Amino acid sequence: MVIAYSARDRSLSDQYYGRDSKHKVIRQDICQYLKENEETYKFFVEDDVSFEHHLENMKQDGTFGGNMELVAFAKLSKVDIKVYQPGFIYVIKGAEDEDEEEEDERPRQILHIAYHDWEHYSSVRNLDGPFTGPPEIKITIAEQKIEEEEEDYEFDSKEKVVLNACPDASIRQIRRLLKKYKGNPDKVIDALYEENNPENDKENTENDIESTVKNNLENAIESTVESNIENSIEMRDDEDIIEQFNDNKEQIKVEEKLETKVDEVIKLKPKKLTASERKREAKKKQKEAKLLKEQAKAARRSKREKEESTQQNTSLSQNMKEMYI
Known part of the structure; x- marks a missing residue:
């Protein structure tokens, strides 16, 4: 033909x-x-x-x-x-x-x-x-x-549902998967989709893992910076300010190590998720990303306020020294 x-x-x-x-x-x-x-x-x-x-x-x-x-x-x-x-x-x-x-x-x-x-x-x-x-x-x-x-062979109702959603699949493949998933047509459709789109599933899962790890890293860095700023409020002389600069250098080294660990985690082979699980994970990641963004914004605002307070305290300390001299 x-x-x-x-x-x-x-x-x-x-x-x-x-x-x-x-x-x-x-x-x-x-x-x-x-x-x-x-x-x-x-x-x-x-x-x-x-x-x-x-x-x-x-x-x-x-x-x-x-x-x-x-x-x-x-x-x-x-x-x-x-x-x-x-x-x-x-x-x-x-x-x-x-x-x-x-x-x-x-x-x-x-x-x-x-x-x-x-x-x-x-x-x-x-x-x-x-x-x-x-x-x-x-x-x-x-x-x-x-x-x-x-x-x-006559198709039953479940086989017709799968065949309508995946007309390119063979009846033998559909029957085998229905037996494997105990007659659940939704799971069979997900399995057929994943078999024909393995690269997309892998890419989506890797992107989810990378996004989660980066968000967690950003949150950890913001928390560390906020903690360091709180400690700096108690500083009253030049020696404490110099020590704070040294602590910041050490913090940069810690951040570099964290980024290295992030790269190692991203390279791990991700676990394959079903289509419904990917949807749930995507919604969850969106909510987490929004929350982390708000937390980061609040941390940056707090950082600016505390830096201004530190500068005022340093200026006050310098003025007192000049008056003493």
Whole structure:
């Protein structure tokens, strides 16, 4: 088979109408159908996006759609959509089993769509044509064997949830992970996402650790500076002031050692977190960062006030010496 028209709506247009020029009509029809059946499809939209916002985005050209839009088109057009993936084929039916019994014996139209690279849909045609007009797909022996194997197994509700969220995953992989996570589809979706995005998870975790360590270091330095300023208030002569300068030099050395330890901690291999744990940690880090920022601001204000007080005490001590002389 040959693949053409690398876009979901263009692929559906090529399969349904025999040309890709009616892709805008298909996009608008899908959006209208989803709007009319919001109660059925709103649960398949991500939690951080409203169903209305999702539909507004889908109306714009260039917006990627997913499995939900394919299901919607199959239902509104009363067609079956056969989706091809490497070593795996599944069929989206345009009518339920009870509806099929009421229809006449005429076979429904089947659209052939390839799903690849985690986000792209393409129209499928035979290598020997036709290349225009209605596709006339000829099923090979290998494809027929895969199809028969898949038709022997019906997806349960949990498998359908995972498949809708991760359509690129194979049914064998989904079943294995569902067994591993005791039938929890949310954990399976997180696991599939992490398997396909390991570098992003590692980078996010490393950034969280680095941010936490740096914030703790800043807090430790501010606390040390504040403590040194409090001690300096009790100084009354030139010898105490010189000693304070020496203490500051020692403090700089301590800070350099702390920074070295920070670099060592950052290099440690981070523990991989799930998507939900990353969200909780991110919110927690934001709150901690805000609190530390307020503490640092208060420490700097206190530092300025105490430095002014120290300068006044030093000036007073100098004046008293001059009067004594």
